[in-house]
Amino acid sequence: xxxxxxxxxxxxxxxxxxxxxxxxxxxxxxxxxxxxxxxxxxxxxxxxxxxxxxxxxxxxxxxxxxxxxxxxxxxxxxxxxxxxxxxxxxxxxxxxxxxxxxxxxxxxxxxxxxxxxxxxxxxxxxxxxxxxxxxxxxxxxxxxxxxxxxxxxxxxxxxxxxxxxxxxxxxxxxxxxxxxxxxxxxxxxxxxxxxxxxxxxxxxxxxxxxxxxxxxxxxxxxxxxxxxxxxxxxxxxxxxxxxxxxxxxxxxxxxxxxxxxxxxxxxxxxxxxxxxxxxxxxxxxxxxxxxxxxxxxxxxxxxxxxxxxxxxxxxxxxxxxxxxxxxxxxxxx
Amino acid sequence: xxxxxxxxxxxxxxxxxxxxxxxxxxxxxxxxxxxxxxxxxxxxxxxxxxxxxxxxxxxxxxxxxxxxxxxxxxxxxxxxxxxxxxxxxxxxxxxxxxxxxxxxxxxxxxxxxxxxxxxxxxxxxxxxxxxxxxxxxxxxxxxxxxxxxxxxxxxxxxxxxxxxxxxxxxxxxxxxxxxxxxxxxxxxxxxxxxxxxxxxxxxxxxxxxxxxxxxxxxxxxxxxxxxxxxxxxxxxxxxxxxxxxxxxxxxxxxxxxxxxxxxxxxxxxxxxxxxxxxxxxxxxxxxxxxxxxxxxxxxxxxxxxxxxxxxxxxxxxxxxxxxxxxxxxxxxxxxxxxxxxxxxxxxxxxxxxxxxxxxxxxxxxxxxxxxxxxxxxxxxxxxxxxxxxxxxxxxxxxxxxxxxxxxxxxxxxxxxxxxxxxxxxxxxxxxxxxxxxxxxxxxxxxxxxxxxxxxxxxxxxxxxxxxxxxxxxxxxxxxxxxxxxxxxxxxxxxxxxxxxxxxxxxxxxxxxxxxxxxxxxxxxxxxxxxxxxxxx
Numbered sequence: 001x002x003x004x005x006x007x008x009x010x011x012x013x014x015x016x017x018x019x020x021x022x023x024x025x026x027x028x029x030x031x032x033x034x035x036x037x038x039x040x041x042x043x044x045x046x047x048x049x050x051x052x053x054x055x056x057x058x059x060x061x062x063x064x065x066x067x068x069x070x071x072x073x074x075x076x077x078x079x080x081x082x083x084x085x086x087x088x089x090x091x092x093x094x095x096x097x098x099x100x101x102x103x104x105x106x107x108x109x110x111x112x113x114x115x116x117x118x119x120x121x122x123x124x125x126x127x128x129x130x131x132x133x134x135x136x137x138x139x140x141x142x143x144x145x146x147x148x149x150x151x152x153x154x155x156x157x158x159x160x161x162x163x164x165x166x167x168x169x170x171x172x173x174x175x176x177x178x179x180x181x182x183x184x185x186x187x188x189x190x191x192x193x194x195x196x197x198x199x200x201x202x203x204x205x206x207x208x209x210x211x212x213x214x215x216x217x218x219x220x221x222x223x224x225x226x227x228x229x230x231x232x233x234x235x236x237x238x239x240x241x242x243x244x245x246x247x248x249x250x251x252x253x254x255x256x257x258x259x260x261x262x263x264x265x266x267x268x269x270x271x272x273x274x275x276x277x278x279x280x281x282x283x284x285x286x287x288x289x290x291x292x293x294x295x296x297x298x299x300x301x302x303x304x305x306x307x308x309x310x311x312x313x314x315x316x317x318x319x320x321x322x323x324x325x326x327x328x329x330x331x332x333x
Numbered sequence: 334x335x336x337x338x339x340x341x342x343x344x345x346x347x348x349x350x351x352x353x354x355x356x357x358x359x360x361x362x363x364x365x366x367x368x369x370x371x372x373x374x375x376x377x378x379x380x381x382x383x384x385x386x387x388x389x390x391x392x393x394x395x396x397x398x399x400x401x402x403x404x405x406x407x408x409x410x411x412x413x414x415x416x417x418x419x420x421x422x423x424x425x426x427x428x429x430x431x432x433x434x435x436x437x438x439x440x441x442x443x444x445x446x447x448x449x450x451x452x453x454x455x456x457x458x459x460x461x462x463x464x465x466x467x468x469x470x471x472x473x474x475x476x477x478x479x480x481x482x483x484x485x486x487x488x489x490x491x492x493x494x495x496x497x498x499x500x501x502x503x504x505x506x507x508x509x510x511x512x513x514x515x516x517x518x519x520x521x522x523x524x525x526x527x528x529x530x531x532x533x534x535x536x537x538x539x540x541x542x543x544x545x546x547x548x549x550x551x552x553x554x555x556x557x558x559x560x561x562x563x564x565x566x567x568x569x570x571x572x573x574x575x576x577x578x579x580x581x582x583x584x585x586x587x588x589x590x591x592x593x594x595x596x597x598x599x600x601x602x603x604x605x606x607x608x609x610x611x612x613x614x615x616x617x618x619x620x621x622x623x624x625x626x627x628x629x630x631x632x633x634x635x636x637x638x639x640x641x642x643x644x645x646x647x648x649x650x651x652x653x654x655x656x657x658x659x660x661x662x663x664x665x666x667x668x669x670x671x672x673x674x675x676x677x678x679x680x681x682x683x684x685x686x687x688x689x690x691x692x693x694x695x696x697x698x699x700x701x702x703x704x705x706x707x708x709x710x711x712x713x714x715x716x717x718x719x720x721x722x723x724x725x726x727x728x729x730x731x732x733x734x735x736x737x738x739x740x741x742x743x744x745x746x747x748x749x750x751x752x753x754x755x756x757x758x759x760x761x762x763x764x765x766x767x768x769x770x771x772x773x774x775x776x777x778x779x780x781x782x783x784x785x786x787x788x789x790x791x792x793x794x795x796x797x798x799x800x801x802x803x804x805x806x807x808x809x810x811x812x813x814x815x816x817x818x819x820x821x822x823x824x825x826x827x828x829x830x831x832x833x834x835x836x837x838x839x840x841x842x843x844x845x846x847x848x849x850x851x852x853x854x855x856x857x858x859x860x861x862x863x864x865x866x867x868x869x
Binding site: 052054055057058083086087088089094097098153156157160161164167168169170171172174175177271272273274275277278281282285288289290 | 393395439531533539541542623681682683685686687688701702704705706707708710725727729730731732733735736739740742743745746
């Protein structure tokens with residue numbers, strides 16, 4: 001590993017930390033500028049002025065804003081995201097309860113969507129100009145444009161309420177308790193419950209890789225090395241799958257990496273339609289009840305994961321392709 | 334802002350003939366509360382007919398409550414609602430907290446209603462222990478509010494519930510006065526008809542805590558009242574009855590002897606003792622449970638007489654003691670909570686922040702699991718002296734109303750306890766399916782408009798009465814509530830016959846009457862129909 005590459009990695013690390021600090025600071029002030037007070041969630045007929053003051057003091061809301069900020073950043077550096085105003089529990093605990101559900105749902109949906117998208121894209125490119133291609137594109141555009149809640153409700157109405165093949169809500173039956181994540185993942189009941197939300201999400205997500213793959217394929221198929229292959233006498237199938245598809249897939253993989261980042265924020269709409277206990281619902285509730293610690297904590301964790309993924313991707317690129325590290329470092333300085 | 338407004342009105346009054354200051358009416362947004370939004374739109378239109386310059390401002394609940402509650406000089410009129418709770422079967426909480434002058438600055442009298450005559454009645458009913466005499470005081474208090482109109486009452490909503498009558502014996506559904514069928518007595522009484530023996534209910538809100546020392550949301554309270562016993566419970570007739578107490582006897586106005594039922598056990602197998610009872614009431618005054626503090630605050634002392642008898646000595650006569658204290662304070666095990674409260678004494682957090690891993694009570698249901706954003710699962714406590722007929726009770730958290738409707742039809746739910754959608758749709762669905770029974774009964778809760786009586790133009794009672802006359806209650810009940818409500822004329826619900834004053838003025842919907850009230854009070858109309866302040 002050259003000095004240049006090490007220098008580049010160090011630089012990117014500092015940049016990432018700076019970006020995180022900016023995000024944390026913006027989040028902190030952003031939530032406090034928003035209207036609504038966390039104490040409003042506690043209003044009751046039996047509430048007195050002293051009780052209100054004690055609630056404010058307990059949350060530290062009686063201190064000046066800049067003091068609140070320093071306390072918050074100080075706690076963050078120790079890995080303490082604080083306690084939720086609303087639940088009283090630790091933010092880390094609350095998030096770790098639901099983050100796995102979000103990951104199971106979105107990662108499987110993404111996998112299915114990208115697998116189907118890539119294969120569909122190749123297929124449609126091969127059917128260029130035929131009615132099948134036109135039909136396929138129209139179908140894809142419809143699934144891409146249709147609101148997720150609408151698709152979700154239709155699937156619910158058909159498969160859960162009319163045919164009654166699948167359950168409609170939650171990650172298990174009414175009395176089901178999963179003792180561990182492993183037990184959850186190995187339970188057929190869990191997968192039965194996930195089928196409808198997963199299908200809804202995959203239907204929505206598959207449009208992007210499909211259209212991207214199709215247009216890349218068409219572009220690559222026009223390039224010289226493919227023409228060369230044809231001249232050599234390779235079959236069309238071998239050319240498409242072994243030569244064109246490999247090259248056409250690179251931008252799709254970039255899109256997938258971004259998609260993973262976005263999906264960690266959860267899918268509020270789908271979580272609401274299917275009663276899926278994920279991070280999206282937790283976040284919405286936290287924001288609407290001015291639960292600063294929980295909302296900030298969730299955003300900070302999401303931001304940290306995305307920044308970290310970006311950093312890792314950059315490091316991997318620089319290791320795989322020396323041009324990235326040295327030239328980028330040289331250009332930047 | 335407040336000062337500026339006062340100056341403005343002062344000037345206007347001095348000159349006379351000036352237009353009445355413009356008015357903003359607050360309500361929740363349409364998506365969150367369509368009923369409140371539509372009612373407000375209708376009322377605002379009618380107020381314009383009176384010649385007022387009115388604007389309807391719809392804002393999210395969090396902002397609305399922030400403004401109304403914490404900025405008492407910055408709003409003029411707002412839509413608001415009170416919800417039903419068993420302890421509100423006693424009129425004291427509403428009579429005192431809503432309108433007593435002591436709660437005007439920081440408490441629930443956010444309309445700023447100040448009337449010494451009312452204060453005297455509110456205080457008197459609080460310590461009057463003769464029910465007949467107390468009823469007259471509560472009647473008088475309602476009459477004063479009806480005269481002075483700090484609120485325009487709209488309706489008591491009837492919440493619809495749906496029961497799967499192929500799963501549960503319809504005969505065992507209990508309709509509690511003022512609360513409806515979603516109540517404690519139904520949960521312990523429901524008899525299964527077949528193999529399905531777990532009550533499966535729904536809520537659209539998240540569960541915040543399962544904590545006997547914390548009053549959190551409505552969904553949470555359904556869970557706590559099943560896990561923890563109280564000395565008394567509000568019965569289906571709306572009156573308190575002995576529960577964990579074998580008997581409750583008044584020795585005099587301020588001395589109450591309570592005999593504890595024998596043989597009760599905590600869910601961890603320890604016996605329930607009189608020491609636990611004393612500890613439970615003392616915990617409310619420990620400073621670690623601010624929300625329960627008012628429910629024990631007027632108890633002077635509690636003395637243990639023998640192993641099943643305690644005597645409460647009240648600091649002063651307290652008419653609502655049985656409802657607001659004995660039926661309210663959860664009995665908690667001293668062996669569990671004493672170490673917790675001791676630890677909490679030294680830190681900023683209090684018992685409201687504390688969540689037991691496995692909550693321990695002595696109630697008819699035992700805690701099994703709470704899965705965040707998904708469900709709370711309880712099982713029947715078969716050792717309880719009033720053990721439930723069902724084997725379990727589940728509350729599923731279902732944020733999507735349409736999905737809840739589908740689930741009661743497929744049987745994934747067997748007791749629909751919350752419905753956020755159109756009541757008419759629910760009624761039609763239930764009628765179309767012979768297995769579904771729909772129940773709706775008048776509620777203790779009510780919806781109303783509160784005037785900020787500190788500010789013009791609603792500091793004038795004539796203006797408030799005029800607005801009361803342009804509130805079309807019956808039309809709102811028929812068209813906006815789709816019939817699932819009864820018109821309201823007081824903050825004491827029609828559902829509690831005993832306390833509701835039947836002779837209150839009705840403020841019939843009539844534009845002409847409203848205009849006449851304003852003209853009689855000296856208001857005049859400009860040529861373009863604008864309402865002008867009295868000239869004096």
